[in-house]
Amino acid sequence: MATGEVNRQEWAEVIRELLNDEIEAQGGRAHGAKTRFAMKVGVSVRTVDTWLRKDVDVRESSVRAVAEAYGRNLMELMIRVGFYATEQMPYQxxxxxxxxxxxxxxxxxxxxxxxxxxxxxxxxxxxxxxxxxxxxxxxxxxxxxxxxxxxxxxxxxxx
Incomplete structure (x- = not known):
């Protein structure tokens, strides 16, 4: 069911959006947003940087962790970053x-x-x-x- 094709650009965009959410939650202060994000998701700041630079493919477990940490719909996120295609999804x-x-x-x-x-x-x-x-x-x-x-x-x- 998984396509195996992760859209690194889209994943980086998701990370940027969530980092912006972190900044907004801190009253517009960008300092520490990446660290807070990394801690919530359970990864290192270095991993976040590699995602933002689109250097590595994202693992499914990382997408799951982000969805859980930020209350996002897992299946929508999986489709958005390319783990699944909409037509592959079973009827919901x-x-x-x-x-x-x-x-x-x-x-x-x-x-x-x-x-x-x-x-x-x-x-x-x-x-x-x-x-x-x-x-x-x-x-x-x-x-x-x-x-x-x-x-x-x-x-x-x-x-």
Missing amino acids: PTEEEIDEEQRAVLESDLDDETKAEILQQLEEMRAADERLIIEQRERDKQRRMRELTYRIEQARRSA
């Missing part, structure tokens, strides 16, 4: 479409890959349940037909 249900079972998984503290696996298992369980329901309906229908046939025969005998 709206808030109204998410049911109680799905919400329990999505709101857990698990990583996205594990959540996706569990949601797939949930769909498989639901499909199995649906098959069982259909089979049970068919058995119920056959039982009713046997009962109706018996009653029809009894009614004929008593007539």
Whole structure:
């Protein structure tokens, strides 16, 4: 699913935007913004500098760390920097479409890959349940037909 093509220019732009957020949060003081950013994300200032110079590709774990540290939507960020293409993304249900079972998984503290696996298992369980329901309906229908046939025969005998 990953494209493997990181857009270094776009990643540097994301970093610049977040550094600007740091500066704004400090009342416009630029001093220490890069250090604060690096600490929040869990990387060195040197790493931040290499990202800004577009010297190295970014790792997926770094994108995840930035998204988490700054409350950004991980998938949007992954698409923006090129880890994923929009057309590769699975359908994302709206808030109204998410049911109680799905919400329990999505709101857990698990990583996205594990959540996706569990949601797939949930769909498989639901499909199995649906098959069982259909089979049970068919058995119920056959039982009713046997009962109706018996009653029809009894009614004929008593007539």
